[in-house]
Amino acid sequence: MSEAALAVTRQGRKPRPQHVSKAQSRSQILEAARRVAARDGARDLSLRSVAAEAGFAPAGLYGYFRSKDELLLALAADDLTQLARAMRDAGGLKGAAATALALLGGTETMAAASQALPREGGGDAERLFNGRMIAALRALSEVSGLPSDNRQNQCDVVLVAAALAGLALLERSGRLGALGFQTGEILSRLESRFAHP
Numbered sequence: 001m002s003e004a005a006l007a008v009t010r011q012g013r014k015p016r017p018q019h020v021s022k023a024q025s026r027s028q029i030l031e032a033a034r035r036v037a038a039r040d041g042a043r044d045l046s047l048r049s050v051a052a053e054a055g056f057a058p059a060g061l062y063g064y065f066r067s068k069d070e071l072l073l074a075l076a077a078d079d080l081t082q083l084a085r086a087m088r089d090a091g092g093l094k095g096a097a098a099t100a101l102a103l104l105g106g107t108e109t110m111a112a113a114s115q116a117l118p119r120e121g122g123g124d125a126e127r128l129f130n131g132r133m134i135a136a137l138r139a140l141s142e143v144s145g146l147p148s149d150n151r152q153n154q155c156d157v158v159l160v161a162a163a164l165a166g167l168a169l170l171e172r173s174g175r176l177g178a179l180g181f182q183t184g185e186i187l188s189r190l191e192s193r194f195a196h197p
Helices: 003-010 022-040 047-054 058-063 068-090 092-105 109-116 124-144 151-173 183-194
Strands: none
Touching: 022 047, 022 068, 022 109, 047 058, 047 068, 068 092, 068 109, 068 124, 092 124, 092 151, 092 183, 124 151, 151 183
């Protein structure tokens, strides 16, 4: 072991094994962050707790994510990728909507990431998040039969996505039932308003 690696090890930090790529380490950090977010809540996620979960020194995470916000955006971007795939597999607006609700209801990374988005001039993490969001909107457009060929139709797709995000929030918090509604009732109404053959 090199003298530098020994010095790092003496300080309680584990160097990244040479056979592990930076992409693999990043993936391990994201998996650890997801476990911490599930246990402690995404809004209460800290880089220190993620580092401990992943077996990294806290400072070691900065080589992968510059801040908690950047880490949250990366988690949400991964969630958006899963969401787009799941909606494509579900077929039809009602199936895609039910799938979206299941995924959005099981995680709070999207809500936490919305707080992490910068007001102005974002970096790579924001561009990644935005790209994945656009891909999820395209998937919703495709499976629901909502064309996205003009501004009005694109607005409809965003409106359906916003309705699903809001519905997931109401359902997750128990407020939908408190209002006297059931998820299936709302999804049927959404489908009757927006689904196209």
